Amino acid sequence: MKGMHYIDGKWLDSGDKLIDVMNPATGERVGTVPNGGKEEAKAAIDAAAKAFSSWSKKTVYERSELLMKWHDLLLEHKEEVAVILTKEMGKPLHEAIGEIEYSASFISWFAEEAKRLYGRTIPASHEDKRIQVNKQPVGVVVSITPWNFPAAMMARKMAPALAVGCTFVAKPAKNTPLTAVRMYELAEEAGFPKGVINLVTGSAREIGAAFTSHPDVRKLTFTGSTEIGKELMKQCADNMLNLSLELGGHAPIIILDDANLDLAVQGVMASKFRNAGQTCVCGNRIYVHRAIVDAFSTKLKEAVAKLKVGNGLDKDVMIGPLIDKEGYEKVDEHVQDAVEKGAEILIGGSGNTDNDAYFYQPTVLLNANHDMLVMKEETFGPVAPIMVFDEDDEAIRYANNTRFGLAAYLFTDSMSRGTAISEGLDFGIVGWNDGSPSSAQAPFGGMKESGIGREGGMEGLEAFVETKYISMKVR
Structure with missing residues (x-):
């Protein structure tokens, strides 16, 4: 498939300069x-700025x-788009189809929710005044999206921006x-006016610098690493750009002694091993109460043993490849470091790198501790380290001992303990007996160094508008 830039309603190339x-x-x-x-970035922004007046x-x-x-066309072509996604990203085809459906849910949600973006009238302090508060689109929006969810991250940013009247420029990974190219082709077919949506591919550094320095850009929305997010935040300071940053995570999973173990294993499998562990909300540290650690680890091992590793287009594959050599080497380093520091491999613990493809066996580690890299850094791979705890307060303290605060999970059948723990966790998203909490109608985002702002829900719509206060003096 040959992709092209989409700028001002036209498909353009860059001559012989190509990325494989x-x-x-x-x-x-x-x-x-x-x-x-x-x-190319400047041309796309110029087109978006020109289109903003009429689109808004x-x-x-x-x-x-x-x-x-656009939503209907995306669902109509979901299998086709999913195959493209699997070929370039590696995730199993059933997960790719699920991502396309998830992407479409954001488009339909924001298409409807924007109709309820209300202003308000405020009682004035003088009889001859009236106070109104209006919402208006922020302006030209630029976005930088990651490789692990190329459809969902695009839709989650693009749909609310367009719904409220912003114009949009995208830079995919x-x-x-x-x-992203195929999604834009379908958006063009849907009939968006020229200049309203634009797509550029290429150098992240050059395009990012153009995004943050162009005077017509009013908002940057980015999903990626905390390190790159900090760089972009510094670059945005000169123009005081509005920012939404969805950054790194290091999600804990807490399993109490009264948890339904089958439900807990199901939740861990959904959180930890989806997309081969390459998700920002992926459970990275599993804290299990000492009283149930043997029973839980046995059940988890049995579930992991059923996972088939391979090409995402092959039948029954549940774990695809890691994205590249660097990702593979980080996962292997975390496992080897854990073993050197006392962890026991219950299953997995190795991979293969044939033909420039990088597969790692789903792995469960027992006897993890906080000296291990896997308990301190985001692994971004199919590795589940288990560490024991004795008291609920201890589990909360362990979970919060990180500079990240995107997602956390807990499993308990106690309303009292679950409420106390969920309220004590310093994370923007908490899944309680739920390993897959993300949805279009709920706000997605993190605390601490996991980002600024929220995507999804009403908050995801508010992220793309300015609030204007109008004070009118009347006779």
């Missing part, structure tokens, strides 16, 4: 995209209608740009 898109399951090339930079003046019903056409 590789299948991480086979090491084979699956397509190319242009290796663009600051010039359309009624919310007109914008909603176009979004729903270099590993997985083809999914």
Whole structure:
């Protein structure tokens, strides 16, 4: 598949400057995209700025209608788009189809929710005054999205921005740009006016610098590492850009002694091993009450043993490849470090790197401790380390002992203990007996160094508007 830039309603290339898109399951090339930079980014922003005036003046019903056409086309072509996603990212096809459906849910949610973006009238302190509060689109929005959820992250940012009247410029990850290209083709088919949506591929550094320095850009939305998020935040300071940052995570899972073990194992499998552990909300540290650690670890090992590793397009595969050599080496380093420091491998613990493809066996480690890298850093791989605890307060303290605060999970059948722990966790998202808490209608985002702002829910809509206060003196 040959991808191109989409700027001001036209598909454009960058001559012979191309980026190869590789299948991480086979090491084979699956397509190319242009290796663009600051010039393409500037052209896309200029187009978005020009289109903003007319797009922002359309009624919310007109914008909603176009979004729903895009939504319908995306679902109509979901298997096709999912195959593209699996080829360039590696996740199993059933997960890729699920991601396309998840992406579409954001489009439909925001298409409807934007109709309820209300202002308000405030009682004035003088009889000859009236006070109104209005909501208006922030302006041109630029986005930088990650490789692990190339469809969902695009939709979660793009849909609310378009719904409230912003225009949009997207820069997808270099590993997985083809999914975004196909989504833009479907958006073009839906009928979005030229300049309203724009797509550029290429150098992250050049395009990012153009995004943060262009005077017509009013908001940057980014999902990625905390380190890159901090760099972008510094770059945005000169123009005081509005920011939404969804950054790194290091999610704890707490399993109390009164938990339903089958439900807990099910939740851990959903959180830990989806997308081969390459998710920002992935459970990275599992704290299990001493009284049930043997029973839980046995059940988890049995469940993990059933996971089939391989090419995401093959039948019954549940664990695809890691995205690249660097990702593989980090996972292996974490496992070897844990073993050196006393962890016991219950299952897994190794991988293979044939034909420039990087697969790691789903792994469960027992007797983990906080000296291990896997308990201190985000692994981004299919490794589940188990550490015991004795008291609820101890589990909360362990869970909060991180600079990240994106997602956390707990499993208990006690309303009292569950309420106390969920309220004590310093994380933006808490799954209580739920390993898959994300949904379009709920706010997604983190505390501490896991980001700024929220995506999804009403909060995800508010992220793309300005609040204007109008004081009127009347006779």
